[in-house]
Amino acid sequence: MTVDTGAEAAFVLVPEAYTGDWVWERVAAALRRAGARVFCATLSGGRPSGSADLETLIEEVIRQVDAAGERVVLIGHGYGLLPALGAADRRRDRVIRVVHLDAAGLPEDGDSALDVLPALPRPVSGTAEVPPPTREEWHRLGSTEGLTPAVLDQLAARALPQSAATFTQPLRLSESAARIPRTGVLCPADGATIDRLRWMASLGDPRLSLLTEPGNTFLELATGHWPMLSEPELLAKALRQAAAGEGESLALPPGHVPHHLRPFVLQVPDRPRERMEHVDLYLPDAQEGRPAVVFVHGGPLPAGIRPTPRDWPTFTGYAALAARLGAVGVTLDHRLHAPGDLARAAEDVSAAVDLVRAHPKVDADRVALWFFSGCGPLAAPWLSAPPPWLRCLAANYPLLEPLPGHGTDGDRFRPAAAVRGAGDLPVVLTRVGLEDPVLDATVERFLDAAGECGAEVEVIAAPHCRHGFETLDHTAEARAAVREALGRVLGRLGV
Structure with missing residues (x-):
């Protein structure tokens, strides 16, 4: 696996469930000030509410990747990692790195969002939509550490229902998807740290074995689940580092005793x-x-x-x-x-x-x-x-x-x-x-x-x-x- 320098790569940003491209406004501005080209997926797919499924969202991300050019760093936040991975797999000639931004779990072929993201609510049988969290419920998706009351109000006010099929439809990935370099940007306020992932890798967790391969890296941001809202400048810097292949490896030295x-x-x-x-x-x-x-x-x-x-x-x-x-x-x-x-x-x-x-x-x-x-x-x-x-x-x-x-x-x-x-x-x-x-x-x-x-x-x-x-x-x-x-x-x- 080769490490790309990230020079002149464009960024495609894929948001968390219930949100849209608006969550990236300050991060996108910071990246553009640094000279990067930035594209944001809306995850609406242009379809009526409730009619989209995961494939719809993957198609939306693919459109952004195609518009971004030949060399793309694709970022998936939380749930957004699933459509990001699906798009990266189908545009392996363009995507040089996928960034897992505080994304719990490591989706594999056949997984739905509900299989890897325990915080997501189970859609009620027969309903087409899943309502967004109330203001008091956003912590269920991840830590709200770093969010001011005004920002949390905005998050709750602008959230939209999520089509139930986007949570239940399985993700389809080819075997070659594993060869796309990855960077994990972890937010320790949610309990995820590089040290803990390295320990989990030492246990032989098969879902983490992929991430121990050379070229895959990890960074930490000292904030909660919403770094684009709580620490946009730091997140922009971390994404530039990820594009350059920077960060720590999970690889264990030969003879390592867990x-x-x-x-x-x-x-x-x-x-x-x-x-x-x-x-x-x-x-x-x-x-x-x-x-x-x-x-x-x-x-x-x-x-x-x-x-x-x-x-x-x-x-x-x-x-x-x-x-x-x-x-x-x-x-x-x-x-x-x-x-x-x-x-x-x-x-x-x-x-x-x-x-x-x-x-x-x-x-x-x-x-x-x-x-x-x-x-x-x-x-x-x-x-x-x-x-x-x-x-x-x-x-x-x-x-x-x-x-x-x-x-x-x-x-x-x-x-x-x-x-x-x-x-x-x-x-x-x-x-x-x-x-x-x-x-x-x-x-x-x-x-x-x-x-x-x-x-x-x-x-x-x-x-x-x-x-x-x-x-x-x-x-x-x-x-x-x-x-x-x-x-x-x-x-x-x-x-």
């Missing part, structure tokens, strides 16, 4: 384990029923990764250590493969808990649940109505509310709302100092809510540790944090 597969921070002797369905139990030496600690891995994680999380050193290390100290340590696999899978993953966790409590070597009345990283929202149902056998709930560097644009509304998976029902359930929270600010802000909001209702939260501070410190930071502070957190949880179980 962070999650590095050794556990403590040396723990191996323990016998019993495997049942999607659950492993690490058993202590005692013969009588012992309390159990259920360790719930984070996510979303791609389906099919090997080894699965219950065999990762962090979880086998914690579980074996718990067993060595006299409790049953439990690891499990759940199906949090996409942001919209929280309900399914919650069912998996509940089923695992039932399996554990029914085991003859487990004291069913003394169980703790311990949540890690992106599975933090799964703690909410247990906080809102703790059963009497749940003696402690723990969380390490957790995400404690669904991120904007991830398609989850209501309070079912929002621990800050659920903690009002926690009563006297003790919570042990390990908070790392070198955390992603977006994740740490959710922890801060949870702690504020817990303080307001008087919930019992014990915070273990690890100021010099990173997210996933159990395999990343082999330091005295990391070892102390593991010992202290496990000691407090086991103490609540009477171990």
